[in-house]
Amino acid sequence: MPGDGMDGSGAAVAERAGREAAVEVGEGIVLGEVAHRDGAPGECRPPRVGRERDHGPAGEARRLGGIEIERRGELPGLRAEVDALGRVAHLVSPNKLHHLYLGEWKEAYPNAKLWGPLSTIKRRPELVFEPPLQDSSPPEWGGAIDQAWFRGSLIMDEIVFFHCPSGVAIFADLIEAFNEEFLCAHWSAWRRWLARLDGITLAAPHAPLEWRLSFLCRGPARAARDKILGWPIKQAVIAHGAWPSANASEFVRGALAWVGSERT
Numbered sequence: 001m002p003g004d005g006m007d008g009s010g011a012a013v014a015e016r017a018g019r020e021a022a023v024e025v026g027e028g029i030v031l032g033e034v035a036h037r038d039g040a041p042g043e044c045r046p047p048r049v050g051r052e053r054d055h056g057p058a059g060e061a062r063r064l065g066g067i068e069i070e071r072r073g074e075l076p077g078l079r080a081e082v083d084a085l086g087r088v089a090h091l092v093s094p095n096k097l098h099h100l101y102l103g104e105w106k107e108a109y110p111n112a113k114l115w116g117p118l119s120t121i122k123r124r125p126e127l128v129f130e131p132p133l134q135d136s137s138p139p140e141w142g143g144a145i146d147q148a149w150f151r152g153s154l155i156m157d158e159i160v161f162f163h164c165p166s167g168v169a170i171f172a173d174l175i176e177a178f179n180e181e182f183l184c185a186h187w188s189a190w191r192r193w194l195a196r197l198d199g200i201t202l203a204a205p206h207a208p209l210e211w212r213l214s215f216l217c218r219g220p221a222r223a224a225r226d227k228i229l230g231w232p233i234k235q236a237v238i239a240h241g242a243w244p245s246a247n248a249s250e251f252v253r254g255a256l257a258w259v260g261s262e263r264t
Contacts, residue, residue: 090141091114095156096123103124145162162228167234168233177205178240205251222261235248
């Protein structure tokens with residue numbers, strides 16, 4: 001996905017100036033991402049492999065015997081680091097916005113299985129996918145990752161992943177949390193105002209407002225949210241914004257509160 005745009009979602013676009021890096025966030029998870037040079041004080045600093053992480057990931061690589069990569073960014077900057085991890089076995093798109101470079105990654109790793117929700121599969125008919133991702137993880141993933149299918153919107157759905165051994169939950173566009181330091185450094189004044197209006201700042205992290213308004217059928221979304229809140233989340237990794245420095249479960253609970261009352 002170019003830059004950090006929302007590919008039609010209406011949220012403001014963040015220019016990301018940085019370098020590609022691979023960062024380990026827990027046993028079995030390595031993130032391939034843009035690492036910014038101008039990080040803000042107080043942001044979460046997860047365990048590192050070689051480089052610093054300041055803002056959200058451009059993709060994730062998980063060790064599942066082979067490696068599973070959730071990827072929305074370009075290939076060249078990460079190829080060597082990914083190859084050093086081992087055999088790439090799975091390529092994953094969590095939603096239909098994170099798809100632009102799937103063909104490039106599939107060409108580079110032709111034996112890797114390609115996964116995504118039905119919305120992604122329909123968007124990329126030229127690619128051959130495995131069966132659509134829904135609420136249960138494929139058996140090929142060996143039980144290391146659980147997932148929740150967040151749906152009920154007229155326009156969007158997303159697969160949220162949870163890496164069981166490390167307690168890391170991974171969100172693509174369902175939670176966005178840009179901090180003031182990043183916004184001031186990269187966004188103009190009117191776009192910072194738009195980010196606050198859209199509800200995608202660290203002070204009030206959410207999905208973008210237009211996403212939330214599009215969920216007219218809240219039942220499936222609440223079921224997915226309740227499943228997510230049932231996970232023992234130790235860290236929340238988000239693709240757009242700063243990761244919480246503590247109390248990750250409460251961070252996620254607050255960011256998803258717009259869905260409605262929790263199941264008791």
